[in-house]
Amino acid sequence: MIGMFDSGSGGLSVLREVVKLLPGERYVYYSDNAHCPYGEKTAEYIQDRAREITRLLMGKGCNIIVVACNTATGAAIKQLREEFPIPFIGMEPAVKPAALGTKSGVIGVLATAGTLRASKYLDTKGRFQDDVKIVEHVGEGFVELVENGILDGPEAEAVVERSLRPLLDAGADIIVLGCTHYPFLMEPIRRIAGPEVRIIDPAPAVARQVVNVLEREGIPYQKDAGALAHPDIELLSSGDPASLLRIFALIS
Ligand code: DGL
Numbered sequence: 001m002i003g004m005f006d007s008g009s010g011g012l013s014v015l016r017e018v019v020k021l022l023p024g025e026r027y028v029y030y031s032d033n034a035h036c037p038y039g040e041k042t043a044e045y046i047q048d049r050a051r052e053i054t055r056l057l058m059g060k061g062c063n064i065i066v067v068a069c070n071t072a073t074g075a076a077i078k079q080l081r082e083e084f085p086i087p088f089i090g091m092e093p094a095v096k097p098a099a100l101g102t103k104s105g106v107i108g109v110l111a112t113a114g115t116l117r118a119s120k121y122l123d124t125k126g127r128f129q130d131d132v133k134i135v136e137h138v139g140e141g142f143v144e145l146v147e148n149g150i151l152d153g154p155e156a157e158a159v160v161e162r163s164l165r166p167l168l169d170a171g172a173d174i175i176v177l178g179c180t181h182y183p184f185l186m187e188p189i190r191r192i193a194g195p196e197v198r199i200i201d202p203a204p205a206v207a208r209q210v211v212n213v214l215e216r217e218g219i220p221y222q223k224d225a226g227a228l229a230h231p232d233i234e235l236l237s238s239g240d241p242a243s244l245l246r247i248f249a250l251i252s
Helices: 012-021 043-059 070-083 095-101 113-117 119-128 142-147 154-169 182-193 203-217 242-251
Strands: 002-006 026-031 064-067 106-111 133-138 174-178 198-200 232-237
Touching: 002 012, 002 043, 012 026, 012 182, 012 203, 012 242, 026 043, 026 242, 043 064, 043 070, 064 070, 064 203, 070 113, 070 119, 095 106, 095 119, 095 174, 095 198, 106 113, 106 154, 113 119, 113 133, 133 154, 142 154, 142 182, 154 182, 174 182, 182 198, 232 242
Parallel strands: 002 026, 002 064, 026 232, 106 133, 106 174, 174 198
Antiparallel strands: none
16 A cells, blocks of 8 residues: 655645556555645754554555655655665756756756755755756745645736746746645646746656556565556645535546
8 A cells, every 4th residue: 555645735746647557456546735845944843743643544454655745855754764674765856857958958856945954955956066066946835835725817827936936047948846736737838938938846756666667576565457447545634624525626
């Protein structure tokens, strides 16, 4: 059984892609929305949350966990891998494909403050910043929009514009979405960025990685949907489940 967690509903953008590849698997998704957002919290705080959620997911029978949150990956995946005996798959801003694909020589990264200061991200950035210019911006207010179910319209567009515009003005022709909430704002992001700018959501690549790790670790898994009419997904949240259910309805 595959466990997944995020500070809120953002990780559903990853669950959506994993379910496409493994529709017959069983999933438990945990939204830690009572403690959302993670973006401004300390690494220690996020590590404690990640440990508690991992214990809960393992207690439910999960034998592999997707940390469907870039911020929690940056803050806690190292500790989780050291402390728990199951495989963890994390999220990372897709700097490499962006660096290889840019024509303008400028790539933009949108992520939380926590992700942008995590050593995991800084290491990746260090490997590419001699070859391409990497410009960054925190997606200010993006997580709150998604948690409130505001995915498009004038308010969403104004919020997205404020953080995306500086990256476009700097000449970025590829924008990396470094937070799992952000793909739910794809409509305004694409509209503002225009057709010439490529937007990278790393979720499909992470989904392929889940299958690779299941194979590599020899963990039995259910590939096809079989007789299941709907994927078997249990949703849990530490706070009000309304926002989780609202976004879940969009992906199912
Ligand atoms: N969805 C999360 C991420 O990928 C965290 C957003 C937040 O809680 O700040 O970074």
